[in-house]
């Protein structure tokens with residue numbers, strides 16, 4: 001589906017409006033009229049805010065996916081392990097219920113993966129149900145009954161998304177997937193002077209890969225040239241490589257040319273966040289801060305952060321809307337400094353992680 005934004009009209013807009021209204025978002029006087037006007041844009045922005053997405057009022061691939069997933073309630077469809085996996089708020093609700101009852105359904109990502117299936121079968125065994133791993137009516141009824149009996153005992157520890165992760169001491173032997181954002185027809189954001197995000201992320205990704213390989217890492221790039229990638233391809237590359245770490249690279253953009261500096265993001269959805277992702281974002285941020293302004297680290301529900309199984313962070317080292325930062329963005333010395341900050345942050349994370357382990 002093409003990106004939808006202010007001024008668009010047609011059946012796709014009608015679909016979006018219907019879904020937004022179904023989620024309780026106000027469409028004002030315009031209503032469901034198939035025209036993407038100011039009220040629709042406001043509703044899209046509110047939805048993006050609520051779901052931890054980039055709040056830009058544009059309905060791109062990630063927002064569209066969230067909007068579709070938001071429409072599923074537990075019980076709407078049979079859930080089981082399949083490829084591609086079921087994704088949606090119904091899966092998320094299932095995970096939350098299972099986790100609250102102490103069955104480890106993994107990170108609350110809303111993706112029905114092998115962790116969820118294991119927890120479902122575990123629950124079925126406990127409840128005396130057939131062990132088919134299918135979440136249908138009998139399993140849901142039982143789940144609700146147990147939940148009622150257990151109510152008041154909530155607050156059990158939610159399993160860490162990076163469960164089982166053993167910190168290593170150094171970069172040697174680590175598998176790192178670098179994901180240069182955008183590519184091909186999707187240029188990402190473009191500075192007033194014509195610098196495209198897809199080129200900045202590719203140059204930075206390539207140089208970072210070289211430096212990491214020199215440190216003894218196994219490195220995969222999701223793209224090595226100017227090419228478009230489908231929504232899930234990036235995370236699938238990371239998962240196929242069994243990535244220990246995923247570095248997703250983007251640039252920032254703001255209406256104000258004054259906005260500047262780096263920012264790092266880790267996976268967060270509602271109350272759930274990746275502890276290790278947050279730490280790694282902090283260490284990379286610490287290194288970026290040595291070379292210029294750094295805004296901070298933030299929890300976000302971005303596609304790659306959610307879907308990748310390794311410790312994933314998204315790094316936006318600069319604003320292409322800031323003339324000064326945009327001018328420097330493709331300069332080799334700037335690329336070099338940023339690549340070194342990424343590698344240094346990863347090394348810091350690994351060194352501290354092993355210290356912590358040694359101290360306990």
Ligand SMILES: [Zn+2]
Pocket residue numbers: 181182188189197250251
């Ligand atoms: Zn981007």
